[in-house]
Structure formats: structure tokens, C-alpha cells
Amino acid sequence: MHGKSFPLLTGILLFLWGMPLLMADIVVRFPTENTALLDNRPQDFYMYVDRNFEGKKSQPWEAGAYGFTRTLVRTQAGPVAVKFHEGIDIKPLRRDASGTPLDDVHPVAGGTVVHASANPTHSNYGRYVVIEHQLKDGPLYSLYAHLASVSCRKGDRVGTGNVIGKLGYSGVGLNKTRAHVHLELCLKLQDDFENWYSSLKLGTPNRHGSYNGLNLAGFDPAPVLLQCKDGAEFSLSRHISSLPVQYVVRAPSSGELPSLVKRYPFLLKPGPSDPKSWEISFTGEGVPVSVTPSSQPCTEPVVIRAVPHPFSQLYRTCNRVSGSSKDPKLTAAGKRYIRLIFMGPES
Known part of the structure; x- marks a missing residue:
């Protein structure tokens, strides 16, 4: 050489x-009891967004899905949604008499809590949790946002049977009616994120270390949830390559x-x-x-x-x-x- x-x-x-021999592919589970996606009922799974486009009001559930699903603009090809939604918004199934959601949020797979932000003012995500899942292809990160409460701490080892928080509406632009859990599946981009962030001189401190949303590149969780519905394992390398x-x-x-x-x-x-x-x-x-x-x-x-x-x-x-x-x-x-x-x- x-x-x-x-x-x-x-x-x-x-x-x-140097990779531990215990690393393996995982089965990814739904984080709440809402599994309407399995029954081909996306309208009952995704939380809608209130939209007013050219004077016409609507509540499209599609805006709760992953991808370029928000903020319509008119182009020569017709109306195009141009704002990227980096995860999926899952509706609650249960509410109390006042309309407050009661749904527990669970990890999508076993892993370690690497970040638990319990202060709703520290991010547009509101209260959010990030879990690291060690796969043979490298670490997968799952993020759960807009929580009403956080019931885990950094360093906790958790599985799908654990509750990490309550579904809620903490964060920017939400109300009780549109309460949901925002789920992301991500790759981590950079180890030295803090140096890069500080160099931007934004005037806002980074309170989330390497688990700031800017350092997590999310892909669509929905196909992964559907792929694993019958217990099939999820391969990170195969999925990203596709x-x-x-x-x-x-x-x-x-x-x-x-x-x-x-x-x-x-x-x-x-x-x-x-x-x-x-x-x-x-x-x-x-x-x-x-x-x-x-x-x-x-x-x-x-x-x-x-x-x-x-x-x-x-x-x-x-x-x-x-x-x-x-x-x-x-x-x-x-x-x-x-x-x-x-x-x-x-x-």
C-alpha cells in the first residue's frame, strides 16, 4: 500500500x-398502540396538519408522513409541497375527558438512551428522547418528540416493554387537538458536532450535544415498521442502499x-x-x-x-x-x- x-x-x-459480536439486525416495532398503518388506514395513523392554500382550508393526513409533505407552493408543474418533514407524526388512540392524550411511548427496539431532553423550551421538538440501537452495520438512532413527559434518563438500557414517556404536544406549533408522537429513525452524521455548531455563531446554545436534530439524518420509519410487521429483521445497510x-x-x-x-x-x-x-x-x-x-x-x-x-x-x-x-x-x-x-x- x-x-x-x-x-x-x-x-x-x-x-x-473491534465491533462487539452481539451486534445484530433488529425488529423495529411501533412506538405506541396505534398500528393503523398495518390495516392500510394511514388517515387513522398520521396526525393531520391544518393547511390553508390559496384560500382553501384542509387537514391532510399526508402532512404527518415523512418527506416533502408540507407548505404548498404553485409551480409550473402544479402545487408542490416543499417543506421537509423529517419524521412521522403518530396519532394518539386514547384521551381522557379533557382531551389530553394518554398513550404511552415505547422504544421501537432495545437500546440505550443517549439523550433525554425534559425541558420543552430547549428545542422545537419539545421534550424528546434519543435511543441508540447497536446494529452490525453501525448505530441506528430513534428519536421521539413532543412528549408530555419523559420517564427515562441518559444511560438507561431500555426495551420495547419499557415506557420512555407520554405522547403529548410539547414544542412549537402544537395544541392538544394535534397532539402526537414524532418518530424519526436516523444516522448520526458527525462526532465533533459541537465544534461545527459553535462555528456557526447562531447565538443559541446547543443543549443537546451530538443528538441535536441537525446532526441526525432521518429516513422514513413507515417502510421499516411495515417490513418488520411479521418479525422480519431490519438491515440498516440494505435499507440505506435502497x-x-x-x-x-x-x-x-x-x-x-x-x-x-x-x-x-x-x-x-x-x-x-x-x-x-x-x-x-x-x-x-x-x-x-x-x-x-x-x-x-x-x-x-x-x-x-x-x-x-x-x-x-x-x-x-x-x-x-x-x-x-x-x-x-x-x-x-x-x-x-x-x-x-x-x-x-x-x-
Whole structure:
């Protein structure tokens, strides 16, 4: 081996050799008693959103699903929902006489509580809990938000039989009527998140460490819940590899293996042993699907491919890519996102 290939490849091997033998795939369960999705009743599963578009009021349950489901704008292709909803909102099944939800919230699988935020003013999530699930492909993180109460603490080992909180409506923009639990299944992007966050100089302290929502890239929990309905195990690597790619970014290599790839070795694809750059494939929502070493040098991150749409790329990339598929460009938000994952704090 020559150049920087030795530390890159050795890092992967050492990581894999050091993984506990007990790591395995898991069965993902519903976090509450509401399993209407199994009966093909999405309207009874997802919590609706109040919408007023061009003077017409509605309460679409679709806005409680994952993806670009909120904030309609009119384009040449017709009305398009452009705001990304990073999880799914699950309706309560039981309420008391005053309308307060009574549903308990359980972990979707066994794991360790890595974050429990009991102060509803510290995040748009309100009270929320993050659980780490150790899989053979790397850690999966489940997030439960808008809780009425939190009944677990950081470090707790929990299983699907434990109650971690009560379904509620803490956080921004909710009321008792629209109470729900917001569920996310995520990859963690960066170990040194605090440094990157501090470099943004936002004036708001990060009270959530590495488990700030900005550092968790969520994918749709609904297909995972349906896949596991009969006890089938969930494979993180197989699922992530199946997600559709919206755009590909080339970013300079520092000569070190990115922490994201150390955490999720399955993301790394074959390529030069001494890469000059990385080519990172993303879903529109920002989930990294693959990381490919490249011999092509670059001095700053650039979009090298984007899937065509009849409207701006902004509407399908969380405002991270602008322009058309013929001339896509990273926005300021897109550059910050790439720097978070691969390039460290803002300069």
C-alpha cells in the first residue's frame, strides 16, 4: 500500500474487528398502540396538519408522513409541497375527558438512551428522547418528540416493554387537538458536532450535544415498521442502499477517513486507495447513501449530478441545491451541510 491508503483501509479493518459480536439486525416495532398503518388506514395513523392554500382550508393526513409533505407552493408543474418533514407524526388512540392524550411511548427496539431532553423550551421538538440501537452495520438512532413527559434518563438500557414517556404536544406549533408522537429513525452524521455548531455563531446554545436534530439524518420509519410487521429483521445497510439518490456531491479529501464512514463502513464504495476527493450520494432529504473515493481533485464541494425535476432543485433538497439538474449548485446551506459531514467547523 502507498500514500494514505494504509490509514484509510486499516481504520476500516480495525473498526470492524473491534465491533462487539452481539451486534445484530433488529425488529423495529411501533412506538405506541396505534398500528393503523398495518390495516392500510394511514388517515387513522398520521396526525393531520391544518393547511390553508390559496384560500382553501384542509387537514391532510399526508402532512404527518415523512418527506416533502408540507407548505404548498404553485409551480409550473402544479402545487408542490416543499417543506421537509423529517419524521412521522403518530396519532394518539386514547384521551381522557379533557382531551389530553394518554398513550404511552415505547422504544421501537432495545437500546440505550443517549439523550433525554425534559425541558420543552430547549428545542422545537419539545421534550424528546434519543435511543441508540447497536446494529452490525453501525448505530441506528430513534428519536421521539413532543412528549408530555419523559420517564427515562441518559444511560438507561431500555426495551420495547419499557415506557420512555407520554405522547403529548410539547414544542412549537402544537395544541392538544394535534397532539402526537414524532418518530424519526436516523444516522448520526458527525462526532465533533459541537465544534461545527459553535462555528456557526447562531447565538443559541446547543443543549443537546451530538443528538441535536441537525446532526441526525432521518429516513422514513413507515417502510421499516411495515417490513418488520411479521418479525422480519431490519438491515440498516440494505435499507440505506435502497434509498433513491437525488444528488451527488464531490468534496475534497483531507487524507483521513470521514467519521461518518468509520461509523457506517457499509457506505464506503470501491475506489482509489489514495483519494483526492469523496463523491457522496444523498437522498433529497439529505441521507447519505454512499461515499465513493475519487481520484478527481477539487478545492471545494461541488454538485456533480442531480436528478431532474420540473421545478427548482431547492424544493427537493431541503434548500441545499439550487438551479436545475443541468446546472445544480450547492447553496450556503448545502455547503454547511457538507462541511458538517466531511470538512469540520466553519472557517
